[in-house]
Amino acid sequence: MRLRHAVGLSAAVVSAVVGLPLPAVAAEPPAVLYVRSSNGFCTDSGPGTEARPFCTIQAAADKVQPGQTVDVFQGDYLEDVVVRRSGEPGKPITFRGRGRGRLGRAALHSQPSIAGPSRLPVRISGQHDIVFSGFEVKGFELDNVSRVELSGNWIGKSDSETVRPGVSVTGPSEQVTVERSVFHETTGGGVKLGAGVTGTRISGNDFATVFGAPAVSVTDAPGTLITSNTVHWQWSTAIAIDLAGASDHATIANNLVTMGTVQVSAASTAGTSVDYNSVSSASPGDLYPAYKWADVSYMRAADLTAATGQGKHDGGASVQFDSAYWPLSVPLVNLFGAGHGSTDSADPQAPGVPATDLLGHGAVDHPDVANTGPAGSFRDRGAYEIVGLDDVRLEAKGTVYEPPTGPAPFTVELKATATNTWPTKLAYTFDFGDGTAPVTTADATVRHTYTTPAEYHPQVTVTDDRGGRVTDRLEWPVRVGEDKPLTASLTVAADSGRDPLAVTADVTATASSPWPISNLSYDFGDGTAQPVDGYGPAHHVYARPGTYTVKGTVTDASGATVTSTGQVTVAYTPSGFTAIAPTRILDSREPGSRYPRLGPGETMDLYVRGRSTGATDIVPPGATAVVLNLTATGGTANSHLDVYPSHLARSATSNVNFGPGQDVANLVTVPIGPDGLVVVRNNAGYVHTVADVLGYFKGDSPDRFTSVAPARLLDTRSDDSALGQGATRRLKVAGAGGVPANATSVVLNVTATESTSTGFFTVYPAGTARPAAGSNLNTVPGRNIPNQVVVPLGADGSVELYNRAGRSHAVVDVFGYYSPDGKGLFTPVTPTRLLDSRDGSPFGPGSVRTVGGVPAGATAAAVNLTATETTTPTHLTAWAGGSARPGTSNLNATPGLDVPNHTTIPVDAQGRFDLANNAGTTHVVADLFGYYRNQ
Structure with missing residues (x-):
């Protein structure tokens, strides 16, 4: 059964005299304000209607008026609630919890839960005429209140917290009711009344498990009614009910106390009545008394009655409880018969008796028990009525x-x-x-x-x-x-907060048909359909930008079907850049790696966006593209790795070309798929892969790109200052090659040449520790190995260049930089092939071709260049169409090898760049992964 509480609401009736104009009056406030934290349409700044409820109880508490009810849906409300408003006599402010389940034989308590970050109780201070009913709470603190009712609540703590009672009432409070609630694992007792509190009623409660203090503790609080409560488990104290100080003119009646002492101080005896209770000693061996009256202990009710006249109808029979209701203290049904002293033996006219028991039952006459209440009445003692x-x-x-x-x-x-x-x-x-x-x-x-x-x-x-x-x-x-035809109206809109290419579709109007909706499905226009379990919006993420026609189809229980359509355009948001210290997210060589070595034609889904180290995401939600340094190692055949967004068919582009036994690294800029994944595919043979994140693009990332005319910053061959084994060279970048002092990171092309040993280069910000993530490019004797590097600048505007093994010359060219005052925002594209000279003729010695296909208005493009079928060592140079050819290189090619390199190439206003081959003949492949445009 559920915890129930009925609250009467008065209805206002307005009459008018016919023929007379009505005076202007303010609109009556609504009778109910709604709170629903799990509703996607909730808002704390809205009206609090059922369609647009508040998200938090506090928001409703700060706006509720006398006579209104705050209706709170089931859910977890992680907030500390303070009630700062009052009702009026006859027009209380009511907080009503709405639970979906029932408090029945499984003892489920499914009321809305209030558990704020500070684990504080609900606080009410200086207010009056308030009802708080139907919640699971850590506790209540009431101070200087009047006419406050707490009913039907589940009060307690299930973890170690500050010791405090379940309900604390202090100050000159009056007429407080604590009724028909469960106290479970309260760490500082149940109800505690302080000095100056008067007229409190504590009735029909189950003190199921109470630690550290009495279930009811009253000090200098006269006129307290303690009626029809069950006190089952008392831990760390032998006192169940305690009237201390001058708490006179109290009533203790109809209570069921299984283990504990009822204690009344000498100053509290005046006008106080104890009767019709069942009180067992606090220990089976009678080590503690059942009563202590005016500082004198009495082991059982008969002793108390003989000495004081109190407790004439009290008893002490033990009671067993139904485990099916645990942790509730519900007595077993049909077990004790006439020997069960708490059944059909209470006083139904005792002050403070609740109208029903805790589960909503009225008085029920047990068929096997004699009625021993006043005048043959049959109300049960304690919080529960034994019922059939x-x-x-x-x-x-x-x-x-x-x-x-x-x-x-x-x-x-x-x-x-x-x-x-x-x-x-x-x-x-x-x-x-x-x-x-x-x-x-x-x-x-x-x-x-x-x-x-x-x-x-x-x-x-x-x-x-x-x-x-x-x-x-x-x-x-x-x-x-009314029997009307089914109609439907579809709304569909971009939902970039969920994912850069996400949409939300919703059939918003089907009210014309009286029949329930039996089926709802969406066709998103990209070959995917999505049925909806229930009735509501659907969320979908597209694999690629574009304009799509979405269809929503609704069928009702009569069999009628209607379809509504709408168009939506999704696109990647132009984004700024955030550079990070190189962070390894993939190394298939590691034992037990979640990522395998790739075989012929095999793919892996690489989890990029949302993946975290500690409490920080490496690439946060909302990022559109990621910059990786991808290395192929231990390959068994001539092959290439392709990287593309998840949910796309295999791309026709490539990123890393390698041969047997080669370690080849290349920078990769790739859009992130709808589930935070990118796909890595191997073409032939077997190969291990290593991936380090160097940065990401996101709409609110602060740094923007500025392209510069390619310029050479370092060539150690000019003064024969090659880097030795383990050597580090500091290179000042800011202030050189068009890079300003406020640049935060820089785009470099780094080439290792004349290397004497297999090893690698690592480039990192000056003044910082060399990253553990490893290499930017691999060195090979007799080969020129290039790779583009995106690296943050150190505090002095420099980078460090480290050589792992042997002796190697280094060539460094700058192509652009990122800074807060830059203008270039990056837009990723589905990987697209711009050029494949194998479809025509190769590049001859000194030949130049213009390559188009980058969107007009772009200032630079992220392009992967690959040289193949090369006849002699050479290099490729790329630059903006119509401008002077720079003295730099983008890619160094070697005969017999397919050599890739990621490049950031300036383009002209029409999105074109020129590409030149230095010597011999070679074929060239150019793949576009995104572009920059000034904003």
């Missing part, structure tokens, strides 16, 4: 969580499933909620026809001949509408 008729569940037959829906007239079959352990006859009273007379029947199933379009909430009440009574209301309403 335990629960009922109402459903529209064939539906559980979805509402039965259809056109008027609409017939619904309602089915009530009752739980009854006694041999009693049951009567079912169905109230259909449409103004027709309720129907009482012995049948658990009825049919009813609704004739007027509206929403209806039928309910059933089940009674037995012992006074048992349970009620349930259909959780989802019956929806009856």
Whole structure:
């Protein structure tokens, strides 16, 4: 069963005299404000309607008015709630938790949970006329309040926190009610009342597990009513109920205390009554008394009565509890019979007795127990009534969580499933909620026809001949509408916050049809279709930019189908750049690596975006493209690696060309796929792969690109200053080659030549530790090995160039830089081939060709160049069309090898660049991966 609390709301009636103008009045505030944290349309700045609810309880608490109810949907609310507003007498402010489940035999507590980052209790100070009902909370702190009711709450802590009671009431507070709630694992006792608190009612609560202090602790707080509570587990204290100081004129009645002492101080005895309780000693061996009255201990009720006249109808029989309800303290049903002293023996007229027990049951006459309450009454002691008729569940037959829906007239079959352990006859009273007379029947199933379009909430009440009574209301309403044709209206929009190429599609209008939606699906126009489980929006990520026609198809329960269409354009956001210290994300050589060695034609999905080291993402959500240094090592055949966004078919481009036994590195700039992945494919043989992230492009990244005329910054051959083994050379970049002092990172082409040993170069910011991620390019004796490098500049505008082994000359050319005041934003493209001279004639010695295909208006392009079928050692140079040829190189080619190099090439206004071959003949392949445009 669920924790229930009924709150009466007054209805305002406005009348007017016919013929007289009505005066202007302010609009009545809505009766209910809604809070739903899991609703994607919630906002704390909105109206708090059911369609646009608040996201947080605090937002509603700061706006609620007297007489309004804050209706809170089930969910976890990670906030500390402080109530700063008051209601009015007869018009309280009500906070009502809405749970989907029930507090039944599985002891589920599915109320909305309030657990803020500080794990603070709900705080109410200086306010009045407030109801807080139906929540799972860490506790409540009330100070200087009046007419505050806490009911139907699950109060407790399940972890080690600051010791404090479940409910604390201090200051000159009055008329506070703590009713029909569960206290579970409270670390500082249950309810604690401080000096000056008056007129508190503590009734119908289950103090299931209380640590460190009494279940009820009252100090200098007169007029307290402690009625019909169950105190089951008391840890670290032998006192269950404690009236200390001058807490006079109190009532302790109808309580069930299984292990603990009821203690009343001498100054609290005046006008105080103890009766109709079941109190067991705090230990089975009678080491502690059941009562302590005016500082005198009494082991059992008879001793207390003989000495003081109190507790005339108290008892001390032990009680066993139903484990099916754990951690609730519900006594076992049909077990104790006449010997069970707490059954049918309470005083139903005792001050503060709640209308129902904690689970919503009224007084029920146990068939096997004599009625020993006043005048033969049969109310049970404690928080729970032992019942045979335990629960009922109402459903529209064939539906559980979805509402039965259809056109008027609409017939619904309602089915009530009752739980009854006694041999009693049951009567079912169905109230259909449409103004027709309720129907009482012995049948658990009825049919009813609704004739007027509206929403209806039928309910059933089940009674037995012992006074048992349970009620349930259909959780989802019956929806009856006019019989109109089905219509649908689709909205579809880019959703770049979810992914650069993401969209959200939603059928927003199907209200014309009275039938429930039976099927909803979307066709996104790229060959993918997506059915929707339930009814709502769908999210989709496209593999490539473009304009797509999206279709939403809706089918209702009558079989009617309608399709609505819309167009959406998705594109990569022009992005700034963020350079990072080289970070290794792939090394298939490592034992146990999640990534395998690649065989012929095999691919791997490389997880790039959202992957983190510690608490930081290497490439954050929203990034459009990533810059990698990709190395092929240990290859067994002439092959190449291709890198392209996931969800795309294999690209016709290539990134790294290698031969058997070669270690070949190349820079890769590639768009990131819709799931944060890029695909790495090997063409032939077997090969290991190593990948280091050097940076990423993202819409809000601060640094923008500026292209410069290619310029040579270093050539160690000019003064024969080659780098020796383990040597490092500092190279000042800022202030040279057109790179300004405020540049943050730089695009270099680094070439190793005349190397005496196999090794590698590493380029990194000056003044920082050499990164553990390894190499930027690999050195090979007798070969010229180039690679483009994107590297942050050190504090003095320099980089360090490190040689791992042997002796090698280094050539460094600059092609551009990133800075906060730059203008170039990068737009990735689906890898596209711009040139393949194998389709025509090769480049001859000194020949120059103009290459187009980069979008007009671009200032530079990210291009992968590959030289193949080369006849003599040579180099390729690329530069903006129409400008002077620079004295630099982009790629050094070797006969018999396919040599790639990533290049950042300036282009003219039409998106063209010139490409020249120095010597011999060679074929050239050029693949585009993105471009820069000034913004």
